[in-house]
Amino acid sequence: MTSTCTICGGMGFVVKDVPVNHPDFGRAFPCVCQRDALLARQTANLRKMSNLDALADKTFDTFRLDLQGLSDEQLSALRASFERAQRYAVQPQGWLLFQGNYGSGKTHLAAAIANYRLEQGDRVLFVTVPDLLDHLRASFGPTSEIAYDELFEQVRTAPLLVLDDLGAESATPWAEEKLYQLINHRYLHALPTVITTNCELKEIDPRIRSRMVDWQLTQSIIMDLPDYRRVDTAQEPSPVSNLSLYGEMVFETFDLREDTLPPEERRNLREAYEIARAYAENPRDWLLFMGEHGCGKTHLAAAIANYRHARGEHVILVTAPDLLDYLRSAFSPAAATSFDRRFYEIRAAPLLVIDDLDLSNASSWAREKIRQIVDYRYLAHAPTVFTTTQTLEAIDPMIRSRLSDTRRCRIFALTVPDYMGGFRRRRINA
Numbered sequence: 001m002t003s004t005c006t007i008c009g010g011m012g013f014v015v016k017d018v019p020v021n022h023p024d025f026g027r028a029f030p031c032v033c034q035r036d037a038l039l040a041r042q043t044a045n046l047r048k049m050s051n052l053d054a055l056a057d058k059t060f061d062t063f064r065l066d067l068q069g070l071s072d073e074q075l076s077a078l079r080a081s082f083e084r085a086q087r088y089a090v091q092p093q094g095w096l097l098f099q100g101n102y103g104s105g106k107t108h109l110a111a112a113i114a115n116y117r118l119e120q121g122d123r124v125l126f127v128t129v130p131d132l133l134d135h136l137r138a139s140f141g142p143t144s145e146i147a148y149d150e151l152f153e154q155v156r157t158a159p160l161l162v163l164d165d166l167g168a169e170s171a172t173p174w175a176e177e178k179l180y181q182l183i184n185h186r187y188l189h190a191l192p193t194v195i196t197t198n199c200e201l202k203e204i205d206p207r208i209r210s211r212m213v214d215w216q217l218t219q220s221i222i223m224d225l226p227d228y229r230r231v232d233t234a235q236e237p238s239p240v241s242n243l244s245l246y247g248e249m250v251f252e253t254f255d256l257r258e259d260t261l262p263p264e265e266r267r268n269l270r271e272a273y274e275i276a277r278a279y280a281e282n283p284r285d286w287l288l289f290m291g292e293h294g295c296g297k298t299h300l301a302a303a304i305a306n307y308r309h310a311r312g313e314h315v316i317l318v319t320a321p322d323l324l325d326y327l328r329s330a331f332s333p334a335a336a337t338s339f340d341r342r343f344y345e346i347r348a349a350p351l352l353v354i355d356d357l358d359l360s361n362a363s364s365w366a367r368e369k370i371r372q373i374v375d376y377r378y379l380a381h382a383p384t385v386f387t388t389t390q391t392l393e394a395i396d397p398m399i400r401s402r403l404s405d406t407r408r409c410r411i412f413a414l415t416v417p418d419y420m421g422g423f424r425r426r427r428i429n430a
Helices: 032-049 072-090 106-119 129-138 148-156 173-188 206-212 263-281 297-310 320-329 339-347 364-379 397-403 419-429
Strands: 013-015 028-030 095-100 124-128 160-166 193-197 218-223 286-290 315-319 351-355 384-388 409-413
Touching (some): 072 095, 072 218, 095 106, 106 124, 106 160, 106 193, 124 129, 129 160, 129 173, 173 206, 263 297, 263 409, 286 297, 297 315, 297 384, 320 351, 320 364, 397 409
Parallel strands (some): 095 193, 095 218, 160 193, 286 384, 286 409, 315 351
Antiparallel strands (some): 013 028
């Protein structure tokens, strides 16, 4: 004979003995006898919403730390990110924020944390932000198995919530409000939360951003790495890069023109060559070569790129006009790669060479895209080489302000004449 609960009389719910003006007056609440069944249902709902079945292979054991094509500094950063994620998985307290470009490994580490806690018997919700919003919208439908209020409550109170790809959602007022309510609740109650994003923080709703950057609650992991899924093919040039067209432009083929230039110009060209060689050996921060067409600056920039590429580094060498064409083409419906993915590939390249930097005739959109790339690489101290025929004063003001920071950028002006023009002048004078 099954015993009947003495509290609810077998109804499964109770009402609280509260005054009429109390907000809980007349509301039904699950009885304690339903606690296990309710917990099991909530766990099943979270599991159904999660993407973890598809990410079951994303564990700490399968995360690769021996990737080819990464510099020692990048490998060290990768290991540090891995170790911080492991520590959080063992004791998830506060928030953990992963920032990085597509394919940098942040989703793998976030899923590894979720899978580890699942193995410990915890209730976990792992969901991309666009999918989460779709689930919430669907709960308003007449055929939904769960009411919106119940679903939203389960999400915002999940013992561990992993929000993947924050910033990829459509920024409608409704979506922004739901995300804010969710994140604000977890912020106020300091509930363990893992967030990954490809966006710069300034692109995120300021109300959400202010909670994400609270150093007392959030640990930030910046994964400034190339595409994790493309590292094995790092020897293959990016489709964005024109490096294959500059294969003959190496240091060994650079003509110092010692027989055709006067002493001062020979010294100038020799110094440019030595600066480029030193940078190729240890590319740190920025290098800008200025000079007229044909003076040798593109050859030196390409020689740096070829030198690093020969050592297995992922390099992008592209003229500024071609770079903008690649970005525009990514908007095409037939494009094999989305604009966002293409943009982040360029922005986070281990070494980026932008040849022929000149935005004097660029559209406002083109100018903004180049500025975003430059600003990101400035803040990240990402190795970058520029060449330009413009004077420093003529360069876009925002970019000029970054290039003028002598802590980050070395500027060298080649004062030698056009190679062919100079050669002809010397022969005529002879």
